[in-house]
Amino acid sequence: MKNGVGVPQNIVLFGGTSEIGQAVVSALLQPGVARLTLVARDLDGSATFGDSIEGDTEVEIVRFDAADHSSMAAVVEEVSANGRDIDVAVIAHGVLAEGTDYYADPSAVHGLLAVNMTATAALLYALAARMRVQGYGRIILLSSVAGVRVRKGNPVYGASKAAVDSLALAVDHELEGTGVSILVVRPGFVVSKMTTGMKKAPFSSTPEAVAQIVARAVNSGTTIVYAPTVLRWVFGIFRLLPQAVWRRLPLG
Amino acid sequence: MTKQRLSGWGRTAWTVADTVSPADETEVRGTVVSAGSRGVIARGLGRSYGAAAQNAGGQVLLMPGTAVGRPYSLDQTSGNVTAPAGMSLDDILKDSVPRGWFVPVTPGTRFVTVGGAVASDIHGKNHHFDGSFGQHVLSMRVMLSSGDVVNLSPRENAAWFWATVGGMGLTGVILDVDFRMLPVESSRVRVETERLADFDAVVAAMSTDGDDGTYRYSVSWVDLVATGKATGRGVLTRGDHATASEAGGKEVLAYDPKVRVAAPPWVPNQLLNKFSIKAFNELWFRKAPARRHVGIESIPTFFHPLDGVRSWNTLYGVQGFIQYQFIVPLGEVEILRRVIEAFAGQGVASFLAVLKRMGPSNEAPMSFPTEGWTLTLDMAAGIKGLPELLARVDGMVLDAGGRHYLAKDSHVAPQAVRLGYPRFAEWLDVRDEMDPGRKWNSDLARRLSLLERG
Numbered sequence: 001m002k003n004g005v006g007v008p009q010n011i012v013l014f015g016g017t018s019e020i021g022q023a024v025v026s027a028l029l030q031p032g033v034a035r036l037t038l039v040a041r042d043l044d045g046s047a048t049f050g051d052s053i054e055g056d057t058e059v060e061i062v063r064f065d066a067a068d069h070s071s072m073a074a075v076v077e078e079v080s081a082n083g084r085d086i087d088v089a090v091i092a093h094g095v096l097a098e099g100t101d102y103y104a105d106p107s108a109v110h111g112l113l114a115v116n117m118t119a120t121a122a123l124l125y126a127l128a129a130r131m132r133v134q135g136y137g138r139i140i141l142l143s144s145v146a147g148v149r150v151r152k153g154n155p156v157y158g159a160s161k162a163a164v165d166s167l168a169l170a171v172d173h174e175l176e177g178t179g180v181s182i183l184v185v186r187p188g189f190v191v192s193k194m195t196t197g198m199k200k201a202p203f204s205s206t207p208e209a210v211a212q213i214v215a216r217a218v219n220s221g222t223t224i225v226y227a228p229t230v231l232r233w234v235f236g237i238f239r240l241l242p243q244a245v246w247r248r249l250p251l252g
Numbered sequence: 253m254t255k256q257r258l259s260g261w262g263r264t265a266w267t268v269a270d271t272v273s274p275a276d277e278t279e280v281r282g283t284v285v286s287a288g289s290r291g292v293i294a295r296g297l298g299r300s301y302g303a304a305a306q307n308a309g310g311q312v313l314l315m316p317g318t319a320v321g322r323p324y325s326l327d328q329t330s331g332n333v334t335a336p337a338g339m340s341l342d343d344i345l346k347d348s349v350p351r352g353w354f355v356p357v358t359p360g361t362r363f364v365t366v367g368g369a370v371a372s373d374i375h376g377k378n379h380h381f382d383g384s385f386g387q388h389v390l391s392m393r394v395m396l397s398s399g400d401v402v403n404l405s406p407r408e409n410a411a412w413f414w415a416t417v418g419g420m421g422l423t424g425v426i427l428d429v430d431f432r433m434l435p436v437e438s439s440r441v442r443v444e445t446e447r448l449a450d451f452d453a454v455v456a457a458m459s460t461d462g463d464d465g466t467y468r469y470s471v472s473w474v475d476l477v478a479t480g481k482a483t484g485r486g487v488l489t490r491g492d493h494a495t496a497s498e499a500g501g502k503e504v505l506a507y508d509p510k511v512r513v514a515a516p517p518w519v520p521n522q523l524l525n526k527f528s529i530k531a532f533n534e535l536w537f538r539k540a541p542a543r544r545h546v547g548i549e550s551i552p553t554f555f556h557p558l559d560g561v562r563s564w565n566t567l568y569g570v571q572g573f574i575q576y577q578f579i580v581p582l583g584e585v586e587i588l589r590r591v592i593e594a595f596a597g598q599g600v601a602s603f604l605a606v607l608k609r610m611g612p613s614n615e616a617p618m619s620f621p622t623e624g625w626t627l628t629l630d631m632a633a634g635i636k637g638l639p640e641l642l643a644r645v646d647g648m649v650l651d652a653g654g655r656h657y658l659a660k661d662s663h664v665a666p667q668a669v670r671l672g673y674p675r676f677a678e679w680l681d682v683r684d685e686m687d688p689g690r691k692w693n694s695d696l697a698r699r700l701s702l703l704e705r706g
Contacts, residue, residue: 001304001308001698001699004262004302004572005264005638009699031639032639034666051509113376133290134267134290134308135267135269135290136266177257179267210636221570
């Protein structure tokens with residue numbers, strides 16, 4: 001149960017090794033957080049992060065297959081077993097698959113879409129269903145500005161983010177009055193191991209900076225945040241640009 | 253059944269539950285017996301500051317009113333009242349004061365139900381003199397989770413009775429209550445007001461009351477935003493019901509409580525900030541006479557000053573606020589000082605901070621009052637760093653052998669109950685006996701694991 005000063009008792013992170021996810025969780029950790037559940041494919045990587053957590057928070061690690069949409073309901077059931085409510089769930093797992101040649105292997109789209117889109121959508125519904133029973137809860141979905149207006153370069157990634165991003169907004173609308181809400185986080189380019197070797201884009205950010213923005217929004221009624229916040233205005237304009245202008249933008 | 257978003261008076265930690273306004277006892281039974289795994293809790297007028305009367309994803313019985321329980325009656329000769337649990341002290345006072353009877357205990361608001369008064373075992377400015385509400389209860393009828401109704405009193409089912417007093421609604425639904433009223437000659441209060449320059453003076457002045465039996469009511473407002481030596485300066489008010497001759501005039505029992513103004517429907521989030529609160533505290537201090545002053549005040553002015561402003565709890569804006577109330581043994585004055593310093597040191601401004609010396613505890617294992625000092629302060633819930641600060645202060649309070657008031661609490665950890673209430677396990681045993689199916693539940697119970705041993 002969350003408390004009156006905005007501290008969640010139980011936090012669940014999906015994508016326990018995600019750098020942004022870990023940063024978000026670290027920003028949410030404060031006295032009163034009783035349990036943190038890290039859900040990941042990589043148990044060792046999650047354990048390393050779990051061991052680094054100080055204080056009274058109990059850390060639990062649960063394995064899941066991020067590509068298996070059919071297992072999401074069971075995973076949510078597992079992390080909320082024994083009537084344990086999920087106060088805040090962070091959905092942070094995802095793949096970027098930068099540089100994949102989809103023209104050479106069109107079937108490769110499946111690997112990315114299965115994780116970023118299908119399984120994430122199933123997880124979103126599984127969490128929403130559980131939280132509706134609880135009568136409260138907050139889901140934090142790590143989306144991306146890449147989904148706001150999908151661009152050349154890695155369109156499969158952008159399209160997957162566009163899909164879950166718009167799905168989450170509509171589900172959040174459906175959840176009105178249930179006590180459950182979704183926070184869609186749209187970071188720009190984040191310097192992390194996921195983007196190692198990639199050219200830094202303008203308005204780049206760090207996992208910690210993203211986390212600070214999320215921490216401020218988690219207890220508000222906000223539905224969408226950008227990181228850095230200036231991207232709200234930048235992409236507000238980008239999404240309105242005629243295709244001819246959009247294609248000419250020197251965005252690399 | 254309606255889906256409804258609920259919070260406590262502090263307007264934090266909102267959750268959604270199915271609410272039922274039972275038309276009679278049968279409907280209460282129907283709801284209780286058919287309750288699902290998220291359980292059910294009774295809710296009165298929602299004056300608990302935290303999450304005591306809400307039940308996320310479960311059911312909430314909206315009790316206010318007189319539909320459930322035996323009807324209200326006041327015996328003019330004995331002063332014994334029968335009141336349905338959903339009846340407010342406000343409604344009782346409107347009938348009883350003109351007839352020469354006052355409620356035995358009233359908190360700072362008269363908009364609490366009788367059921368809530370028992371479940372929280374409320375206290376007032378007369379705790380050092382009269383004890384808490386539960387001590388004036390003769391008997392009550394309680395519906396168990398089985399649907400059976402039992403009669404509880406200090407003689408009949410005593411263990412169940414005392415587990416229900418201060419039991420936060422987790423033992424059963426209180427249907428109606430018989431309790432003893434206090435005879436009064438007038439509807440006025442004779443009040444001595446005294447301004448005290450610093451915290452030492454406040455403590456010294458309050459250390460003597462009760463001993464001589466002069467003052468039935470005693471409480472001190474303290475200024476926690478004043479800086480330097482003035483931190484903790486206060487205004488001590490003490491008094492008793494005025495006699496007919498003191499009240500003077502003809503209609504000495506006339507009682508006409510009015511809600512004078514309402515808080516505006518929309519309030520800027522920063523209305524109550526460090527500066528406005530400081531200004532208010534300065535004004536409040538200056539408003540009190542510099543020398544001891546004896547005056548005659550009305551019941552609402554003395555007991556329920558904030559009730560004059562409807563929904564004053566919205567003044568903190570959407571962030572809501574918390575009220576921090578704890579008690580420490582009489583010898584731990586130093587802890588009070590350290591707590592005050594801890595809050596002041598982080599610039600936490602409190603609109604109304606109140607210090608009271610409490611009398612001995614009663615037999616209820618989960619009753620909050622116990623001999624000692626209780627300090628109450630309110631603060632905006634959104635203050636940066638508040639969770640860390642509160643955790644630190646909680647530790648200081650618990651280390652000093654103190655505890656927190658569950659009717660006010662909105663943040664303590666489960667451990668705070670186990671440490672602060674040494675009879676918690678004993679209460680839990682009785683609770684389980686009364687509710688083996690674990691049907692009662694609330695957000696407070698979930699956060700503090702009040703149904704679990706560990």
